[in-house]
Amino acid sequence: MVEQRAPRLFAVVEDEGGEARVEAWGMVLGEHTEVVSAAGDYRMSLDEPDSALWVFTAANDTARLVWV
Secondary structure, eight states: OHHHHSOEEEEEEEEETTEEEEEEEEEEETTEEEEEETTSSOEEEESSHHHHHHHHHTTOTTEEEEEO
16 A cells, blocks of 8 residues: 555656756655755746656756656
């Protein structure tokens, strides 16, 4: 039962010039997604993980989701 209800975890990773870095960490909790920046300076509550990706690709289209 616990495994079935465990949140799905992901990272928002940006790859610039062959160097990847984690920009944020996310967790899918049922019907919503929580995202915290890797620096810890902001967080977001979103409907879905792709919305987090959209936030990071607005400035740089090299961001991607990596499921943990």
